Amino acid sequence: MMSSEIRVALLLSDFSCEPAQLTEIVGIRPTRVWKIGDVNPKSGVAYRSSGWMLDAPSGSGDDLDTRTRWLLDRAAAEIHQLERVTKSWSVKLYCSVYTSGDRPPLFLSAPTVQRLASVGAAIDVDLFVTVHDGE
Numbered sequence: 659m660m661s662s663e664i665r666v667a668l669l670l671s672d673f674s675c676e677p678a679q680l681t682e683i684v685g686i687r688p689t690r691v692w693k694i695g696d697v698n699p700k701s702g703v704a705y706r707s708s709g710w711m712l713d714a715p716s717g718s719g720d721d722l723d724t725r726t727r728w729l730l731d732r733a734a735a736e737i738h739q740l741e742r743v744t745k746s747w748s749v750k751l752y753c754s755v756y757t758s759g760d761r762p763p764l765f766l767s768a769p770t771v772q773r774l775a776s777v778g779a780a781i782d783v784d785l786f787v788t789v790h791d792g793e
Contacts (some may be wrong), residue, residue: 661758661760662755662756662757662758662761662762663756663757663762664721664753664755665754665755666714666722666729666751666754667711667712667713667729667752668711668712668729668750668751668752669710669711669750669751669752670711670740670747670748670749671708671709671748672707672708672747672748673740673743673744673747674744674745675743675744677691677692677693677709678691679743679744680710680740680743680744683739683742684710684736684739686732686733686736688710688711688712689711689712690709691708691711692708693705694708711752712729712732712733714728721763721765722765723767723770726751726766726774727770729751730770730774730777734776734777737777738777748778748780749778749779749780750780750781750782751779751780751782752782753781754786755783755785756786756788757785757787758788758789759787766781
């Protein structure tokens with residue numbers, strides 16, 4: 659049986675302040691944060707910039723557009739307030755697609771794309787295809 663899963667997160671990076679200051683301004687507890695030089699537990703490589711990440715939970719919708727809107731509803735208005743604590747930052751919509759062969763819909767509506775553009779967000783989609791022996 660083929661299956662797929664889409665994980666979506668909003669990533670703020672390339673900022674010069676403490677991640678806790680971003681949390682205070684955005685008003686949301688992030689899924690995780692890290693500072694420059696912290697070691698990524700998955701790769702063992704040190705981070706080259708600080709990061710603040712908010713994951714869309716599985717209950718926020720099954721498709722890319724719905725999960726992206728969930729994230730934007732929580733953080734988009736506050737992102738413009740970051741200039742109070744840092745002069746620069748970058749925003750990325752990070753999508754991880756895990757599939758065993760299905761082709762999940764990777765659709766973003768025009769209003770969602772406009773909202774991403776309004777906060778200067780890049781979009782990063784990583785595809786992970788699982789191959790099972792005997793298939």
